[in-house]
Amino acid sequence: MPIAQCLMSIAYFCQMTLQYTFELLGTFFFAISGALAIRDHHNDLFGATFTGFVTAIGGGTLRDMMLGSYPLVWIGDIHFLYAILAGALTAYFFFRFLMGLRKTFLLFDTLGISFFTILGVEKALSLGVRPEIAAIMGMFTAIMGGVIRDVLTNETPVLFRKEIYATACLAGAILYLVLLNLDISRNLNLVISSVVIIVVRLLAVKFKLALPGFKR
Amino acid sequence: MPIAQCLMSIAYFCQMTLQYTFELLGTFFFAISGALAIRDHHNDLFGATFTGFVTAIGGGTLRDMMLGSYPLVWIGDIHFLYAILAGALTAYFFFRFLMGLRKTFLLFDTLGISFFTILGVEKALSLGVRPEIAAIMGMFTAIMGGVIRDVLTNETPVLFRKEIYATACLAGAILYLVLLNLDISRNLNLVISSVVIIVVRLLAVKFKLALPGFKR
Amino acid sequence: MPIAQCLMSIAYFCQMTLQYTFELLGTFFFAISGALAIRDHHNDLFGATFTGFVTAIGGGTLRDMMLGSYPLVWIGDIHFLYAILAGALTAYFFFRFLMGLRKTFLLFDTLGISFFTILGVEKALSLGVRPEIAAIMGMFTAIMGGVIRDVLTNETPVLFRKEIYATACLAGAILYLVLLNLDISRNLNLVISSVVIIVVRLLAVKFKLALPGFKR
Numbered sequence: 001m002p003i004a005q006c007l008m009s010i011a012y013f014c015q016m017t018l019q020y021t022f023e024l025l026g027t028f029f030f031a032i033s034g035a036l037a038i039r040d041h042h043n044d045l046f047g048a049t050f051t052g053f054v055t056a057i058g059g060g061t062l063r064d065m066m067l068g069s070y071p072l073v074w075i076g077d078i079h080f081l082y083a084i085l086a087g088a089l090t091a092y093f094f095f096r097f098l099m100g101l102r103k104t105f106l107l108f109d110t111l112g113i114s115f116f117t118i119l120g121v122e123k124a125l126s127l128g129v130r131p132e133i134a135a136i137m138g139m140f141t142a143i144m145g146g147v148i149r150d151v152l153t154n155e156t157p158v159l160f161r162k163e164i165y166a167t168a169c170l171a172g173a174i175l176y177l178v179l180l181n182l183d184i185s186r187n188l189n190l191v192i193s194s195v196v197i198i199v200v201r202l203l204a205v206k207f208k209l210a211l212p213g214f215k216r
Numbered sequence: 217m218p219i220a221q222c223l224m225s226i227a228y229f230c231q232m233t234l235q236y237t238f239e240l241l242g243t244f245f246f247a248i249s250g251a252l253a254i255r256d257h258h259n260d261l262f263g264a265t266f267t268g269f270v271t272a273i274g275g276g277t278l279r280d281m282m283l284g285s286y287p288l289v290w291i292g293d294i295h296f297l298y299a300i301l302a303g304a305l306t307a308y309f310f311f312r313f314l315m316g317l318r319k320t321f322l323l324f325d326t327l328g329i330s331f332f333t334i335l336g337v338e339k340a341l342s343l344g345v346r347p348e349i350a351a352i353m354g355m356f357t358a359i360m361g362g363v364i365r366d367v368l369t370n371e372t373p374v375l376f377r378k379e380i381y382a383t384a385c386l387a388g389a390i391l392y393l394v395l396l397n398l399d400i401s402r403n404l405n406l407v408i409s410s411v412v413i414i415v416v417r418l419l420a421v422k423f424k425l426a427l428p429g430f431k432r
Numbered sequence: 433m434p435i436a437q438c439l440m441s442i443a444y445f446c447q448m449t450l451q452y453t454f455e456l457l458g459t460f461f462f463a464i465s466g467a468l469a470i471r472d473h474h475n476d477l478f479g480a481t482f483t484g485f486v487t488a489i490g491g492g493t494l495r496d497m498m499l500g501s502y503p504l505v506w507i508g509d510i511h512f513l514y515a516i517l518a519g520a521l522t523a524y525f526f527f528r529f530l531m532g533l534r535k536t537f538l539l540f541d542t543l544g545i546s547f548f549t550i551l552g553v554e555k556a557l558s559l560g561v562r563p564e565i566a567a568i569m570g571m572f573t574a575i576m577g578g579v580i581r582d583v584l585t586n587e588t589p590v591l592f593r594k595e596i597y598a599t600a601c602l603a604g605a606i607l608y609l610v611l612l613n614l615d616i617s618r619n620l621n622l623v624i625s626s627v628v629i630i631v632v633r634l635l636a637v638k639f640k641l642a643l644p645g646f647k648r
Binding site: 044046047050061065068070071072075078081151152153154 | 497498499500561562564565568579583586588589591592598599602642
């Protein structure tokens with residue numbers, strides 16, 4: 001991107017609504033966390049950009065393909081692609097710095113899942129599905145990008161790791177739907193539900209909280 | 217689900233046609249078999265429900281997304297979600313009992329694939345595709361939920377295991393199409409084709425039948 | 433396929449345009465490379481046909497599902513299914529011969545990715561997306577069939593192996609878009625861009641060229 005286009009993009013960002021900024025930021029955070037997830041056996045710039053891309057767009061793409069909602073967000077609006085490239089390049093050039101910060105990966109990922117959960121619920125509701133389906137779609141928007149990335153890189157999907165992860169998203173999505181039903185203002189609801197997801201997820205990691213397992 | 221809603225759901229079931237009952241039962245069986253497929257490294261209630269969900273809806277979802285048929289079955293009709301939850305909870309609370317029954321997993325899975333194959337063929341035909349494509353779609357409806365589950369849980373997909381599995385579904389789908397062409401009544405055709413899939417699959421497991429391999 | 437239908441198919445092929453022939457040939461090559469990719473633990477005829485099928489249709493299917501373009505190519509035109517079956521049977525009956533030819537797999541795969549990249553770019557452009565998206569779609573058309581195959585068979589996706597692979601497709605796609613902008617004739621553009629992908633890929637394998645990795 002030449003400099004002029006960069007500046008124009010920045011100006012463009014400034015006039016955006018809160019929601020659009022959140023969507024682009026969530027995409028950027030997810031692309032960083034996806035690119036940082038790279039492992040030794042596939043550690044070049046393309047691989048990092050690809051995993052960043054898949055992590056960032058996977059959940060929303062699956063949601064929209066399941067709901068038959070076209071065009072997909074990142075196909076209809078090229079700024080998402082730029083946000084992903086910016087995230088992948090940030091991960092590449094500040095790799096040591098970002099990895100040096102303990103819990104960096106966790107933080108970016110947690111911000112990403114909390115934004116995307118609520119945005120996914122809202123998108124699904126706007127397409128007229130029932131609340132139960134909207135809650136699932138919110139969770140899918142948040143986690144399926146990471147799940148697809150993990151499948152592609154032969155990791156055990158984040159979904160099945162011990163600490164509460166997808167469940168935090170599902171709880172946040174349900175909370176959003178309950179507060180919506182109680183006529184809480186949308187911006188307040190957005191903030192409360194996002195924060196609950198972030199707090200639940202961070203507490204789960206800190207205290208290694210997990211759901212009850214199968215008895216065998 | 218509160219008790220009143222449970223009773224209403226049961227009453228609702230009773231008035232359904234044979235096909236709809238089969239669809240919900242197939243979904244329920246698949247959710248049980250998916251939840252039972254859970255392994256040690258991802259053995260909590262959420263993980264079991266998720267694998268049950270993916271196993272139950274994966275095949276039909278892929279079929280409908282490939283055929284461009286919206287809304288997806290489980291998004292348009294909330295009873296499928298309840299059938300999946302019922303299956304996952306059944307697997308969770310009767311885990312020891314179900315695992316104690318030898319071949320339980322096999323039985324539920326075999327019932328699931330036989331119902332779903334025929335339903336998938338019929339759905340594809342109703343959308344106007346050629347019989348060759350309808351046969352593939354029937355097989356996909358039956359097996360792809362399990363394949364996606366196996367990919368997510370890092371198992372070798374059921375597809376590639378020795379005994380005849382997907383081939384039984386494909387054979388049943390082709391048989392259904394042949395009998396349809398011979399003007400056999402639909403209900404009779406449904407029963408014959410389903411039973412053939414079940415018998416072929418169970419015989420294949422019992423006698424370890426497999427297709428000829430590559431010569432090397 | 434009875435003989436008469438075979439002959440009719442051959443006659444049909446002969447009257448096709450260059451593009452259509454390329455599409456069917458690419459599908460045939462991909463089906464061979466997919467079927468040859470089979471490993472010991474899933475080495476029967478069905479498994480080979482299935483991996484051939486997934487390799488051949490995976491990329492285009494994902495592209496069209498992302499772009500909301502229906503019917504999918506292989507659902508709307510049955511000749512693609514026949515090309516895949518022909519490829520899988522070729523791989524099965526000439527297995528030793530094909531494996532004996534060193535680099536056979538590489539050659540078929542390279543021809544497949546070069547054809548499919550350009551065809552994917554053109555299809556995406558014809559659906560009205562921006563060039564950046566069309567380049568990604570071209571690359572996806574070429575590589576995602578192999579990626580899905582690798583995921584299903586528990587291999588590390590071809591995408592993440594050392595030598596330049598997906599990057600060659602992306603470079604070819606971008607070259608095609610640049611030449612298109614320069615008003616080069618379409619057929620010439622098609623040949624140049626395809627050949628560049630083939631040459632880059634083969635040189636990368638021969639000299640083990642790779643992109644710069646993460647510094648750690």
